[in-house]
Amino acid sequence: MPVGEALIPVETIRNWLNEVPDPEIPVVSVVEIGIVRDIAFDGETLVVAVTPTYSGCPATSVITIDIEAALRAHGISDLRIERRLSPPWTTDWIGAEAREKLRAYGIAPPIDGTASTGARIERILTGGNSQVECPRCGSAKTEEVSRFGSTPCKSAWRCLTCREPFDHFKCI
């Protein structure tokens, strides 16, 4: 192990991890999507806490391997990756910048502040903004084709204006 490893600032490590793309949606990093929950040293061991998006998401194990590989590439050998379930991952942790990256990539981002259980339905009932906009033409005239899409975190939609099908990042 390199001498003085524990002196590497957590911010530096966070920046390194911000270079690790999500394996399914490579335009955003594992940090931006909110999977990396904590970075800290336990003595000389670097501990990275990772939370699964969906409990059965097959990308979770790939993400763990990618994070480990990235840290090793930066010379860190004493490290541990922990799975953290609580608090559960929510799409509310996807930041504004990452939402725009998703949109540019063709995925309609989750609707702000609607993640917690039940809130989405309540918002629809109370006439709040629950429009899913087409990531290509921006039209709000869209409809859900299927509640389950190409990955556990997405649903399948289509635009009624430009007629293109698109993915929507489900609110959870």
Next chain:
Amino acid sequence: MQPQTIPPIVRFCLRMGDNTLILSHRVSQWCGHAPVLEEDIALANVALDLIGQTQMWLGLAGDLEGAGRSADDIAYRRDAMDFLNVLLVERPNGDFGQTLMRQFLFDAWHHTMLTALMTSSEPRVAEIATKAVREVAYHLERSSDLVIRLGDGTAESHARMQAALHDQWTFAGEMFDVDEADHALAEAGIAPDPASLKPRWDALVGDILAEATLAIPDNRFVHRGGRVGRHTEHLGHILSDMQFLQRAYPDASW
């Protein structure tokens, strides 16, 4: 092992994990066979969520048991009599309507159970429930929607959904059975008394079935036994498929 000799909380985790494991396996059997592509994808996604939840429940069962068994050991190295899932989840897939009705009856229970478990006095149970309930909310939304659309659909789809309800109905009651382990967990605030979930389930299922124009069968008989390890012949066939690799090549890895 006789279920009565398994500590209450371990028994509870096995029941939760075995329900999700067996239903996940059943649902995954649709992969590549569903009536439309979107449904094929939806079924595979539901199966995936359930297998993820299985890893959490059986992982916790193994930790609490303290005998060094992993979630995989528990899933692949027990025989039928050691499985504690309800009989409903091992029912054959039948046609799409039967698969869907089984899912709906289960989802309504599952969502109600997980919602109650979010405030469990055992933090590890609450943590799993809080994670899983968000996924199951989507399962319930989908199965409710489809039960309504097909029940209140064509004469053909209505008849199939009514037949499916008739077939599955007597298997739903076991989800609300109570034994001494459930009493102990309810007492300790770890898990709700399953019978206490029944009014909410009745209301939810009643509303959806009414909207689907489906008649609730007038049959109070309950098929039970799965929760204590007495299964239908179907479970053995599921295990012979699901456990084949670990049975033929123990400790195989790649």
